[in-house]
Amino acid sequence: MTHLSANGDYLTIGELSRATGISTHSLRMWERRHGAPKAHRLPSGHRRYAQNEVPRLRAIAKALESGYRASKVVSGTLEEVQEMLGLQIKPSSGGPHHDEEHGIVPTWIEATADYNEERLHQGLFEAWGKFGPLFCVTRLIVPFIQQVGKGWEDGELDISQEHFASECLSAFLSEKWRRLNKFKTGLVNVFTTMPDEPHQLGLLLCATITALTDVRIIFLGRNTPYENIVKAVAECNAEMLGISMSNCVDPQKAEDFLFHLSADLPEKTRIITGGNGVPRNIPRIRHSSRLDEYYDWLVRDLAITLGHTKRTRRKAWGLSSFFGASIQTG
Numbered sequence: 001m002t003h004l005s006a007n008g009d010y011l012t013i014g015e016l017s018r019a020t021g022i023s024t025h026s027l028r029m030w031e032r033r034h035g036a037p038k039a040h041r042l043p044s045g046h047r048r049y050a051q052n053e054v055p056r057l058r059a060i061a062k063a064l065e066s067g068y069r070a071s072k073v074v075s076g077t078l079e080e081v082q083e084m085l086g087l088q089i090k091p092s093s094g095g096p097h098h099d100e101e102h103g104i105v106p107t108w109i110e111a112t113a114d115y116n117e118e119r120l121h122q123g124l125f126e127a128w129g130k131f132g133p134l135f136c137v138t139r140l141i142v143p144f145i146q147q148v149g150k151g152w153e154d155g156e157l158d159i160s161q162e163h164f165a166s167e168c169l170s171a172f173l174s175e176k177w178r179r180l181n182k183f184k185t186g187l188v189n190v191f192t193t194m195p196d197e198p199h200q201l202g203l204l205l206c207a208t209i210t211a212l213t214d215v216r217i218i219f220l221g222r223n224t225p226y227e228n229i230v231k232a233v234a235e236c237n238a239e240m241l242g243i244s245m246s247n248c249v250d251p252q253k254a255e256d257f258l259f260h261l262s263a264d265l266p267e268k269t270r271i272i273t274g275g276n277g278v279p280r281n282i283p284r285i286r287h288s289s290r291l292d293e294y295y296d297w298l299v300r301d302l303a304i305t306l307g308h309t310k311r312t313r314r315k316a317w318g319l320s321s322f323f324g325a326s327i328q329t330g
């Protein structure tokens with residue numbers, strides 16, 4: 001939470017550092033080297049920063065975690081930095097990268113067929129930096145996973161190549177979302193699957209998209225026993241529980257699992273599901289089959305913007321009204 005100093009709307013360097021996760025040393029150094037963030041000086045010489053530096057610097061912190069250099073981002077506006085991160089792109093509506101994106105997924109499939117980890121990882125890394133996380137996940141990584149599945153069905157890739165691609169992707173996505181998850185102060189979302197779910201990539205994709213917002217992720221991964229999921233949600237005081245279900249899960253067990261969760265979890269915990277195996281029309285369970293729509297929902301309907309603290313969000317929007325909105329999209 002951002003604490004206001006005695007000087008009204010201005011923050012001390014320590015307050016700005018705590019609100020953004022950027023060290024006071026970096027804030028001073030960037031001002032010296034790049035002229036930003038600009039500080040007002042008190043007669044005593046102490047620095048004071050405008051409140052609107054908080055969302056901009058949080059976006060910068062994310063950009064640095066994503067591999068951008070400080071010199072590229074510290075003097076950018078909030079909109080410019082968000083665009084670099086790919087957070088301004090509407091993936092479902094074409095987007096500016098259409099020509100450039102063409103041909104990338106086939107090169108990743110070739111790297112998979114050759115078991116060429118370096119090439120696959122480098123390709124993922126470059127696409128992440130070039131197109132931004134949202135675009136990279138929804139427009140490149142999801143189609144890549146689907147093509148790996150199709151390649152396996154068609155006999156063009158074998159199970160070892162499918163495993164190889166899944167392992168490379170899991171490592172890449174885990175590293176990305178964990179970096180982005182640092183210094184979070186927002187709502188808590190616990191992520192898991194049904195106890196006997198063998199697939200985890202859907203969950204990792206969803207965690208990566210969630211990591212682009214203020215929501216803090218507690219990742220249990222797959223195979224967590226039911227009682228421990230419920231316990232973790234309570235102990236983390238989670239506002240959301242994200243569940244991924246592939247079509248490998250038994251439909252009857254999936255339904256039982258969700259009915260039990262909806263009975264056992266506290267009223268305030270929202271249960272969000274995705275994946276082809278999710279049974280529909282279960283009370284209290286929300287389903288989203290598209291990650292770009294899920295992201296829009298998080299940002300727009302939950303008002304989880306980079307600039308809002310948990311307290312201001314609750315005050316301005318009223319939590320219950322966010323969650324009233326349905327995201328039944330599948």
Ligand code: B12
Pocket residue numbers: 142145146148149150153162163166170198199200201202203205206242243244245246247248249272273274275276287288289290291294
């Ligand atoms: C990758 C993969 C694997 C990897 C899993 C690696 C991992 N760590 O996850 C490996 C190779 C290990 C694997 C194993 C198996 N697999 Co597999 N696998 C796949 C594959 C190619 C992709 C699945 C995936 O990760 N999808 C993730 C995303 C891209 O898709 P999605 O689940 O639809 O989710 C989307 C959204 O819903 C959203 N989303 C997902 N979760 C969430 C959660 C929330 C909260 C939100 C908001 C959104 C969201 O994000 C996605 C993006 O659009 C599919 C083929 C396919 N086309 O799906 C087969 C597939 C799911 N596997 C299948 C099978 C059968 C198996 C095995 C049982 C095979 C076997 N006989 O051994 C084993 C299981 C082994 C075991 N331990 O029991 C079948 C299931 C068939 C069925 N029952 O209908 C499929 C469909 C392949 C096929 N065509 O037969 N698999």
